[in-house]
Amino acid sequence: MSLTFFGEGGRGKGDAHPAPMARPSLPGRLLPFSLLSSLFSRKATFEHGIHPAYHKETGSLPIQRFPFAPKLFVPLSQHIGKPAVSIVRVGQEVFRGEVIATANGMFSLPIHAPATGIVEAISLIPSDTGAMETAITIRVYEADGQEIRVRNPQPLDGLTGIELALVMQQIGVAGKGGAVFPTHAKLIPPNGCVIDTLIVNGAECEPFLTCDHRIMVERAQHIMTGIDYARRVCGAPRAIIGVEDNKPDAVAALIAALPSDGTVTVKVVKTKYPQGAAETLTHALLGREVPIGKRSSSIGVVMNNVMTMAYVGKLLPLGEGMTERVVTVAGPAVERPGNYIVPLGTPLRFLLDHVGAHGSEVILGGPMMGAAISSLDIPITKGVCGVLAFGKKETASQRIYPCIHCGECIKACPKKLNPTQMGLLSAKREYDLMADKFFLDECFECGCCSYVCPSHIPLVQQFRVAKSFLKDRKKAA
Amino acid sequence: MSQPIELRAAPYQHSGSDVPAIMRNVVYAMLPICIFSVWQYGLSAAALILVVTLACLLAERINNYVSGAANTLSDWSAVITGVLLALTLPPSFPLWMGAVAGLSAIWLGKSLFGGLGQNPFNPALIGRAFVQAAFPTAISTWVPAFSPNRFAGFIPTTLTAPFMSPPDIAHWIKLQGMDAFTGATPLARWKFENVSASSMDFLTGQVTASAGETSAILILLCGLYLAFRKFLDWRIPVAVMGSVMLIAWAFHLAQPARYPSPSFMLLSGGLMLGAWFMATDMATSPITPRGIWLYGALIGILTVMIRYFGGLTEGVMYAILIANAAAPLLDQFNQPRILGGKGGKS
Numbered sequence: 001m002s003l004t005f006f007g008e009g010g011r012g013k014g015d016a017h018p019a020p021m022a023r024p025s026l027p028g029r030l031l032p033f034s035l036l037s038s039l040f041s042r043k044a045t046f047e048h049g050i051h052p053a054y055h056k057e058t059g060s061l062p063i064q065r066f067p068f069a070p071k072l073f074v075p076l077s078q079h080i081g082k083p084a085v086s087i088v089r090v091g092q093e094v095f096r097g098e099v100i101a102t103a104n105g106m107f108s109l110p111i112h113a114p115a116t117g118i119v120e121a122i123s124l125i126p127s128d129t130g131a132m133e134t135a136i137t138i139r140v141y142e143a144d145g146q147e148i149r150v151r152n153p154q155p156l157d158g159l160t161g162i163e164l165a166l167v168m169q170q171i172g173v174a175g176k177g178g179a180v181f182p183t184h185a186k187l188i189p190p191n192g193c194v195i196d197t198l199i200v201n202g203a204e205c206e207p208f209l210t211c212d213h214r215i216m217v218e219r220a221q222h223i224m225t226g227i228d229y230a231r232r233v234c235g236a237p238r239a240i241i242g243v244e245d246n247k248p249d250a251v252a253a254l255i256a257a258l259p260s261d262g263t264v265t266v267k268v269v270k271t272k273y274p275q276g277a278a279e280t281l282t283h284a285l286l287g288r289e290v291p292i293g294k295r296s297s298s299i300g301v302v303m304n305n306v307m308t309m310a311y312v313g314k315l316l317p318l319g320e321g322m323t324e325r326v327v328t329v330a331g332p333a334v335e336r337p338g339n340y341i342v343p344l345g346t347p348l349r350f351l352l353d354h355v356g357a358h359g360s361e362v363i364l365g366g367p368m369m370g371a372a373i374s375s376l377d378i379p380i381t382k383g384v385c386g387v388l389a390f391g392k393k394e395t396a397s398q399r400i401y402p403c404i405h406c407g408e409c410i411k412a413c414p415k416k417l418n419p420t421q422m423g424l425l426s427a428k429r430e431y432d433l434m435a436d437k438f439f440l441d442e443c444f445e446c447g448c449c450s451y452v453c454p455s456h457i458p459l460v461q462q463f464r465v466a467k468s469f470l471k472d473r474k475k476a477a
Numbered sequence: 478m479s480q481p482i483e484l485r486a487a488p489y490q491h492s493g494s495d496v497p498a499i500m501r502n503v504v505y506a507m508l509p510i511c512i513f514s515v516w517q518y519g520l521s522a523a524a525l526i527l528v529v530t531l532a533c534l535l536a537e538r539i540n541n542y543v544s545g546a547a548n549t550l551s552d553w554s555a556v557i558t559g560v561l562l563a564l565t566l567p568p569s570f571p572l573w574m575g576a577v578a579g580l581s582a583i584w585l586g587k588s589l590f591g592g593l594g595q596n597p598f599n600p601a602l603i604g605r606a607f608v609q610a611a612f613p614t615a616i617s618t619w620v621p622a623f624s625p626n627r628f629a630g631f632i633p634t635t636l637t638a639p640f641m642s643p644p645d646i647a648h649w650i651k652l653q654g655m656d657a658f659t660g661a662t663p664l665a666r667w668k669f670e671n672v673s674a675s676s677m678d679f680l681t682g683q684v685t686a687s688a689g690e691t692s693a694i695l696i697l698l699c700g701l702y703l704a705f706r707k708f709l710d711w712r713i714p715v716a717v718m719g720s721v722m723l724i725a726w727a728f729h730l731a732q733p734a735r736y737p738s739p740s741f742m743l744l745s746g747g748l749m750l751g752a753w754f755m756a757t758d759m760a761t762s763p764i765t766p767r768g769i770w771l772y773g774a775l776i777g778i779l780t781v782m783i784r785y786f787g788g789l790t791e792g793v794m795y796a797i798l799i800a801n802a803a804a805p806l807l808d809q810f811n812q813p814r815i816l817g818g819k820g821g822k823s
Contacts, residue, residue, distance in 0.1 A: 052490050279816055289817045352478045361483035368488045376480060395483040401496040402594040407764035416815045420764050439815050447488030454494040461486040
């Protein structure tokens with residue numbers, strides 16, 4: 001039901017800079033006379049939540065370009081919705097930027113060739129879900145310069161919102177936060193909904209991840225351009241960019257790039273996990289709550305990630321397809337962590353070998369909401385914001401004690417659910433009771449409950465099982 | 478790099494807190510109270526704390542053995558039960574009865590319900606309730622603090638042979654040269670003689686009481702340590718103390734001659750130890766925000782009611798046990814409003 005709920009917000013919020021966290025907020029440092037007023041103004045935030053170790057060391061490193069792997073594996077389904085339809089055949093030569101698979105309907109996206117080369121195979125490869133999926137394998141020309149060879153610029157002035165959305169669909173941008181919702185579809189207001197605010201999510205609250213942070217520092221202008229197009233589609237008269245207060249350089253860069261008409265503002269929010277989730281950031285910035293079972297659009301809000309906006313702003317005027325993305329590669333088992341522009345389809349093995357990883361566990365996304373993967377043949381896709389490698393020390397298992405009713409999970413849950421009670425019920429497989437009485441479906445799986453549990457009970461993990469069970473049963477019925 | 482071999486589910490980061498650390502810190506917080514108790518009552522108090530704690534550990538280990546479960550001594554919860562139980566017993570309590578209290582606390586109060594976290598009642602209080610019913614005389618026999626010979630030997634009752642009644646110690650108390658000692662707790666003296674003790678005596682521990690209930694100020698400091706380390710929920714003791722103060726103040730205002738001052742109610746008996754160390758037992762207290770406040774208030778109300786209108790001189794133990802029983806109900810009827818739930822701003 002609620003993929004859009006944590007759409008842009010849920011997964012890939014990371015930020016940067018452990019050091020600036022301790023310093024006062026940006027206005028406080030830049031303008032000493034405003035110190036007094038900042039004492040009385042409460043920084044926007046949500047209730048509950050946690051303060052994990054942030055590990056944002058890569059936030060100070062500039063984005064670097066990553067080399068092309070000898071072979072790229074480009075899945076046809078890199079977004080939520082219908083997979084793209086391949087229009088190439090084995091042995092065909094493809095140019096970087098060329099459409100190699102077309103969108104299958106409105107709720108789908110085309111795929112562009114991430115490199116110039118030859119289609120070697122269209123076959124099944126492993127995916128992060130564990131299932132096999134169809135992908136186009138491209139053997140990359142070694143001698144080629146790999147510049148973008150195919151662009152399809154279109155006039156954008158004077159288009160209506162829907163028309164602009166259709167053009168936007170052709171560049172193939174999906175949400176960069178982790179839920180990979182097709183951006184054009186997300187921006188179109190559902191029937192009867194009036195969008196009054198576009199929230200641009202620059203919170204990046206997940207530990208380790210800093211790609212959004214670097215994008216805000218280095219590509220603020222792209223973000224502003226993207227916001228402009230996005231507002232034309234969704235019809236929002238204003239946009240608010242929410243950034244956690246541990247990224248003062250990002251805030252400064254954004255403020256410097258703001259349009260002069262005042263319709264776009266930057267709002268600094270407290271550094272707290274999961275500040276970047278859709279519900280919590282909306283609540284922090286606007287004080288609005290998304291009613292149970294409804295979508296953000298029902299309260300006049302549409303949310304997009306800063307990196308999504310940056311890519312829309314960069315690609316849409318050029319008519320260029322999505323062929324690469326910025327990915328944070330980090331973790332204790334990575335020798336050269338950083339933010340890299342990685343061609344889509346780059347296999348993780350190539351990526352991790354190049355940064356000197358030697359761990360025993362690889363995670364796509366952040367450490368709070370990401371997913372461990374079982375194969376290094378899985379490629380980088382549009383929704384991968386981070387690749388983390390953990391070693392033996394981090395993966396050591398912990399003894400699980402019985403629940404002692406300490407209530408820490410209740411104090412941590414940003415949705416104010418009752419994870420204690422749900423944990424006890426899930427142990428007895430009372431899944432229906434969890435859904436009927438304790439709002440299981442409202443859990444967006446941020447993982448705060450498991451993070452704080454002194455008994456090391458895998459709470460959110462059990463909730464996922466419960467949700468899957470109920471979903472499967474509903475499907476079967 | 479080689480193929481990943483670990484495949485866990487998110488989240489991959491943890492706060493680092495764990496159950497033994499919480500339990501250990503509660504034990505640390507009780508150590509100053511134990512030391513003060515030993516300084517006040519000498520060898521007998523030391524022996525009592527030791528024997529009751531060992532009895533609890535023994536009961537826990539036997540239970541592990543019988544049920545085939547892993548060793549649970551390492552979670553430190555049985556130590557808490559033992560020390561806490563010993564602190565609520567009179568210092569002259571015979572050791573064998575202390576051992577009975579320890580065994581019944583773990584077996585009747587905890588193992589019976591499935592061990593750590595499963596017990597509906599505070600195990601230490603179950604142990605105390607058991608021996609209060611079994612040995613009514615021994616549990617209401619009090620001895621003076623700071624007797625000059627307290628480190629030279631045991632109080633005669635301490636070494637009573639198992640299954641025997643303790644000897645009369647009136648003669649021994651006379652020998653200690655403590656003429657002012659009356660053999661009754663301040664609460665009993667108030668109830669039966671209408672004599673109120675001074676607050677200063679309570680704060681510094683110059684009163685007749687159970688082994689660990691004498692110094693209100695020490696209990697407060699130890700409790701505050703736990704509250705600041707977030708090992709106990711500060712709302713519970715605040716609610717207990719606040720409600721006791723409020724009700725006692727109202728009664729005192731109406732009939733100052735009949736009812737004692739609020740500070741007397743707050744500092745006397747087991748209220749401080751109960752509010753900070755027993756009512757806050759995580760397994761037996763509510764977890765919902767409103768439920769927590771109501772739970773604390775319920776303990777306060779019941780304590781005052783039992784002390785004023787009940788047959789017993791002290792009501793903290795039963796007040797907490799009754800509130801323990803009510804905790805699941807308090808939770809059930811006070812589920813917090815979730816984000817996006819009815820009544821929110823949207």
